[in-house]
Amino acid sequence: EVQLLESGGDLVQPGGSLRLSCAASGFTFSSSAMSWVRQAPGKGLEWVASTSGSGDSTDYADSVKGRFTISRDNSKNTLYLQINTLGDEDTALYFCAKHGGPQVYSYFDLWGRGTLVIVSS
């Protein structure tokens, strides 16, 4: 079955760190560019970060640049998002998404169900 399964979301104190994971199955993961997209409670969608299939090329939204790191382990078919210096504005449901094309910027044709990050003291 073609699917993405996120994990790692948690309740974290401000200033804390977290690593999110996304396990992929049912498609050739190493050939697929991937992204993280987040959605704050009751709000719209915000693209966070993207990586190429090889992991050599990455890019980030200005709102997270310098604090978030996207990476992947193609041997494990897994995408990661390291989140540091968490603030209230990072509270959101974090989705991983597969790109429809090989470019770092693309539409997303497969989404996971999301993992919830809550930043609160």
Add this chain to the structure above:
Amino acid sequence: DIQMTQSPSTLSASVGDRVTITCRASHSIGSWLAWYQQKPGKAPKLLIYKASSLESGVPSSFSGSGSGTEFTLTISSLQPDDFATYYCQQYYSYSNFGQGTKVEIK
């Protein structure tokens, strides 16, 4: 940065209505635009990519058009399953979404 503006923010319609949602980009993005449907508590679902290409498995009642800075998503005959929130996304430069259009029952 390219800003995406959807209108309207909320749309009240009845089953069988023809519905049109507009998305405007602050700079030309060619045809690098996608549309998604999202229901409460669920992940977004791809409907349209490259402005007018219908994703496999999506009903033909959905269609997209436009290029440059103005785009539309049309639902030709609204069905009960279509009441949801719709987002446009540009992927010409970086990637970002419109603020969403909620289609609710009239």
